Amino acid sequence: MSNKMMHRKVVASIVVCLLAVMMAVGGIMPPTAAALVPPPTAVSIDPDTRTVSPGDTFSINVLVDSGNYNLLACHVEVGYNAAVFAASAPVYQGLLGAAADVLVEPGSGVVDGLVKYGVTRVAGVGNPAVPVNGALITIDFTVDPDAEPDTYPLEVQNVILKDENNEDLPVDYVFDGEVVIEGGEKGDFTGDDGINFDDFVSFGLAYNSVTGDPNYNPIGDFNGDGEINFDDFVSFGLIYNTCPYA
Numbered sequence: 001m002s003n004k005m006m007h008r009k010v011v012a013s014i015v016v017c018l019l020a021v022m023m024a025v026g027g028i029m030p031p032t033a034a035a036l037v038p039p040p041t042a043v044s045i046d047p048d049t050r051t052v053s054p055g056d057t058f059s060i061n062v063l064v065d066s067g068n069y070n071l072l073a074c075h076v077e078v079g080y081n082a083a084v085f086a087a088s089a090p091v092y093q094g095l096l097g098a099a100a101d102v103l104v105e106p107g108s109g110v111v112d113g114l115v116k117y118g119v120t121r122v123a124g125v126g127n128p129a130v131p132v133n134g135a136l137i138t139i140d141f142t143v144d145p146d147a148e149p150d151t152y153p154l155e156v157q158n159v160i161l162k163d164e165n166n167e168d169l170p171v172d173y174v175f176d177g178e179v180v181i182e183g184g185e186k187g188d189f190t191g192d193d194g195i196n197f198d199d200f201v202s203f204g205l206a207y208n209s210v211t212g213d214p215n216y217n218p219i220g221d222f223n224g225d226g227e228i229n230f231d232d233f234v235s236f237g238l239i240y241n242t243c244p245y246a
Contacts, residue, residue: 039067041170043076043159045177046135047226050211053182055145056224060154060177061135062117064095066161069169070129071096073120075105075160078139082113084147085179090117090137101127115139120162129164141179143224149183184219185245187236194243195236203228203236 042065050058062076074096080087087110096102096119105118117137121127154177161169187195189202202217209216211226220228222235 038069039065040172041065041067041069041161042173042175043156043171044173044175045078045154045156047211048175048177049180050177050226051180051182051216051218052143052224053184053186053218053221054143054147056143056218056221057140058143058179058224058226059138059140061093062090062137062139062156063134064136064161065133066131066169067172068131069161070164071132071161071169072129072164072166073118073160073162074136075116075118075158076136077117077157077159078115079153079155079157080113080115080141081152084144084152084181086142086144087115088140090115090139092117092119092137093135095132095134095136096121097125097127101125114157118160143179143181147181149181152179152181154178182218186219186222187239188245189217189219193245195239196241200236200240203233207233 042063044063044065046061046063050060052058060078062078064071064074064076089109092099092102092104102119102121105116105120108117108119109115119136121129156174156176159171159174161171163169184191185193187199187203189199190196203220206215206217206220206228209228216228218224220232220236222232
């Protein structure tokens, strides 16, 4: 074996050893399958659970996360029980650009227990497709005063996401929501048709809570905004020591 060949083998061995050491201490890491997979796309209802009473109003957001993909346009629908809830027209939250820089899909709105909304960026206004993650629309709901206590779904349907080339993007995850309707009249925690000291103590225990907190109780949420605060206390005080539901 020539001296030149021996030198090449020694150099190659040294390089291999150095690479092994660097990989072991984290200097160079081989690509993994996980590293090559882009972040998933997702469309979801936020908050995923609302607890309300008959007659309440509440709001939900539809969130869109396009991962690393540039989002040009999207279409989403939210299904709900029209016998229990009345929905308002969806309100755009600027996720794909200012209202002047997008077009809203014809037919967007509320029909037969379905809220539909589609939006696309427009050319020539400096609003290129970029990755997004946030609220697309807000929807207000009103609960029927005669609604039966139960858990009702809010279902995300027919999602379409488009990239800058008008190609369909994968929709990796869809997360539905739910609305829990609890019985009882506002302020009457004990259910005896009168608002008294026992109810006052119960209201205090629920005070400063929001939907999802263990002490939240929609009976104390007079305005149905998902939070029991001073506004609700004022409403509670107006019926204190009365029998408004007798």
